[in-house]
Amino acid sequence: MPGENLDASELTVEEFLHDAAVDSVDIEVFLNALARLAVHNLSHSDEDLLCGITLLRRKKAGTVASSSARAQRLDEIQYDYADGPCLQAAREGAVVHVADAKEETRWPEYGARVLAEDVRSILGVPITVASGDAAGLNLYSNEAGRFDEKTIEAAQKYARQASRALTLAVRLARQRDAEADLQAALESRTTVALAIGIIMGQNRCSQDEAFELLRSASSNRNMKLRDLAADLVTSADPSTEGTHFDR
Structure with a gap:
């Protein structure tokens, strides 16, 4: 599992994300790279882990990026209701874990929609953005109980690695906007x-x-x-x- 080697590759990951932040002419380009790298680092070799990135910018519409079309579709379900585990993680700055969507009661309508997409477990991990904006890493799996303590720690570590580069990307995007x-x-x-x-x-x-x-x-x-x-x-x-x- 790539996530198990995060200690050894941390500097490489941070350098990659820093370069991506500097080279990307659009914030969405960087976020898409961030989502794809998350899947690479956090997936088992034989699974289809899905990842979305939510960026809630002040005075700007939210920006969404995904590792695949299916991941984007799952994120959009959440935006339809303006609430859900990943949006809550971004807004509140705390990890939100859905171990099994069949047993989740916090978002009944949203839960029914993701179950229809064969999603069983969801993990929302906040990404700190020094600019004051909010961001979240959204992970989805077809497997119930997929995100155990070790995986959650790995996702949090990835979010910390991404934090500085995302702050830089947002700063550069704001400069380009200005x-x-x-x-x-x-x-x-x-x-x-x-x-x-x-x-x-x-x-x-x-x-x-x-x-x-x-x-x-x-x-x-x-x-x-x-x-x-x-x-x-x-x-x-x-x-x-x-x-x-x-x-």
Whole structure:
């Protein structure tokens, strides 16, 4: 079992995850690598262990990654009810173990759905994210009682190994988001400035008067200022006299 050799391979696992975090251009790409590596490290050689990763980011929609299409389907059952062992593990920062779904009573509707998928045992392990976001490792097995104490300890150890790399991946994703937002803001300001220049030239008016014309037209047409400015810049023809806006 790969999980039994975690002590010997811990540095290699952490290095792999660190490199994956740095190299991934998208947080979902990293999470998918994280899920596949979890299956590799925690599965028996003759079983089909399933893994999903849940990342609950502040001010962002939750991000989901899976080791396979079936694992994704099982995670989505949980999201249908907005609750379940793995979401609870991520939110509360504590391990949640379902030894046998046939005997579980905490989530009756969810339990019935996973039983229909031939899942008998589930393990939710929190992954600490220093950014303040929440994450969970979701493991599923067709075998009742699959996650014994030794396996739970191995999963927790893997979650600790993944924690630093996931924190880095989230930090890099947040930086990329901020850069994209800044770029969009700069592009929006540039477009508005160009539109104001067009209106000034066409109407022989001041910058303040041109901005007021643009703002008034935006309000009257129920369009965002940047969208109206973009339309004006796109349709502007230097040889055309007059303007779309009347003073």
